[in-house]
Amino acid sequence: MQKYSWILFLMFILGVSNTYAQTQKGFKIDTTQLYSTYCFLHQNPELSGYEIETSALLKRELAELGFTIVDSLGLNSFAGVLENGKGPTILYRTDMDALPILETTGVGFASSKTDNTNGKQVPIMHACGHDFHMTTWLGVARTLVAAKKKWKGTIIFLAQSSEETGQGAKGIVKASNYVKLPTPKYQLAIHDTPDLLTGSFGFCDEYSMAAVDMMNITIHGRGGHGAEPFKTIDPILLSANFIQELQSIVSQNLAFNNPAVITVGAINGGTVGNIIPNSVELKLTIRTFSPENRKYVLTRIEEIGNYLALAAGLSETELPDYELLDMSIPPVYNNPALGELLQKSISNTSKSNSIVKVLPKMIGEDFGIYSNSNSIPSYLIWAGVKSPNNTAPSTSGSLHSSTFLPDYKSALPLTVDAISNCLIDLFAIH
Ligand SMILES: [Zn+2]
Numbered sequence: 499m500q501k502y503s504w505i506l507f508l509m510f511i512l513g514v515s516n517t518y519a520q521t522q523k524g525f526k527i528d529t530t531q532l533y534s535t536y537c538f539l540h541q542n543p544e545l546s547g548y549e550i551e552t553s554a555l556l557k558r559e560l561a562e563l564g565f566t567i568v569d570s571l572g573l574n575s576f577a578g579v580l581e582n583g584k585g586p587t588i589l590y591r592t593d594m595d596a597l598p599i600l601e602t603t604g605v606g607f608a609s610s611k612t613d614n615t616n617g618k619q620v621p622i623m624h625a626c627g628h629d630f631h632m633t634t635w636l637g638v639a640r641t642l643v644a645a646k647k648k649w650k651g652t653i654i655f656l657a658q659s660s661e662e663t664g665q666g667a668k669g670i671v672k673a674s675n676y677v678k679l680p681t682p683k684y685q686l687a688i689h690d691t692p693d694l695l696t697g698s699f700g701f702c703d704e705y706s707m708a709a710v711d712m713m714n715i716t717i718h719g720r721g722g723h724g725a726e727p728f729k730t731i732d733p734i735l736l737s738a739n740f741i742q743e744l745q746s747i748v749s750q751n752l753a754f755n756n757p758a759v760i761t762v763g764a765i766n767g768g769t770v771g772n773i774i775p776n777s778v779e780l781k782l783t784i785r786t787f788s789p790e791n792r793k794y795v796l797t798r799i800e801e802i803g804n805y806l807a808l809a810a811g812l813s814e815t816e817l818p819d820y821e822l823l824d825m826s827i828p829p830v831y832n833n834p835a836l837g838e839l840l841q842k843s844i845s846n847t848s849k850s851n852s853i854v855k856v857l858p859k860m861i862g863e864d865f866g867i868y869s870n871s872n873s874i875p876s877y878l879i880w881a882g883v884k885s886p887n888n889t890a891p892s893t894s895g896s897l898h899s900s901t902f903l904p905d906y907k908s909a910l911p912l913t914v915d916a917i918s919n920c921l922i923d924l925f926a927i928h
């Protein structure tokens with residue numbers, strides 16, 4: 499991160515003048531600084547749990563702006579707290595981690611970083627746009643500090659590690675230093691999306707992102723010669739029936755307006771064609787929205803697996819093993835009343851900003867852990883990053899793809915402006 503300071507220092511020495519975006523409400527947003535921060539973070543991604551340099555950079559920036567840093571929030575997570583008179587407390591969270599993907603955007607500031615995980619060298623890329631979230635977050639911090647006269651209260655800027663592995667928010671809510679932070683009245687986060695144009699902000703009230711569960715299942719059988727299946731109980735045939743039948747939970751057991759997804763992402767069993775193995779391993783991801791639905795689907799998976807095993811002739815001691823991995827995260831619940839306030843705020847921000855009502859998504863986000871643990875009104879806003887002119891290389895790339903790249907030049911100042919306004923307007927509510 500030394501390099502980052504040098505870039506800014508050289509810009510200062512060489513007299514490189516910054517450009518600013520003047521917003522409708524009078525904020526002066528330093529776009530030169532935003533773009534250089536974004537490109538630097540994009541070029542220097544770090545994997546979940548390893549965001550050491552990234553968190554150091556964010557911390558240094560917040561400390562320079564006068565925030566008090568609260569450390570030890572699990573992994574590399576930390577908070578910056580800024581008190582500015584008597585008023586409500588609001589929490590605004592960014593995530594920091596990148597993904598093990600080889601970037602193919604072809605831009606000059608593409609990541610060429612790799613890291614060694616589990617003895618394997620893997621490429622790293624900000625393919626979920628957490629670099630966009632961090633840059634926006636820093637931009638909002640700078641705007642709020644510059645506009646201190648326009649608001650009163652306490653802001654908690656929360657920088658979270660390990661969103662992609664579902665461990666970051668879990669670690670934070672368990673940390674003793676987190677409990678010591680002032681209690682927020684509202685909790686906010688953004689997530690970028692190439693589904694919406696820059697300047698568009700997506701709102702989805704109530705359950706907006708799914709609860710995520712990962713499950714490993716071992717289907718037992720009784721192996722033997724491939725030529726004599728009548729002397730065996732074939733776990734491969736049993737697995738095939740089970741996988742088919744799992745989809746009946748979504749199509750037959752749940753109402754059409756009560757969606758869920760059950761995906762079997764991996765099947766491993768057997769060695770060669772003429773041996774019936776003793777067991778088969780399945781790896782599943784399960785997506786639901788309400789806690790009731792989640793419980794129902796998990797129970798139904800076991801019921802179907804157990805009944806099929808018994809029907810195949812296995813005994814009660816040979817039923818499948820179901821292992822729910824320690825990666826479960828609850829759904830993201832967006833508070834509708836808070837959503838209304840935020841929409842009003844964004845609509846009044848800039849003529850080029852617009853509100854789009856979006857449908858819930860089956861992807862997961864651990865931001866739901868905060869409101870799940872404290873019932874404080876929370877909202878995750880989708881921030882559009884798709885180029886309106888189809889010029890940015892991002893346009894075709896979806897989240898988690900090697901070609902994902904936000905139209906950052908257009909989206910960053912608009913998002914900083916929108917979120918700064920949201921926060922300032924929320925501070926005005928007593
Ligand atoms: Zn992601």
Ligand SMILES: [Zn+2]
Nearest residue numbers: 626628661689
């Ligand atoms: Zn993400």
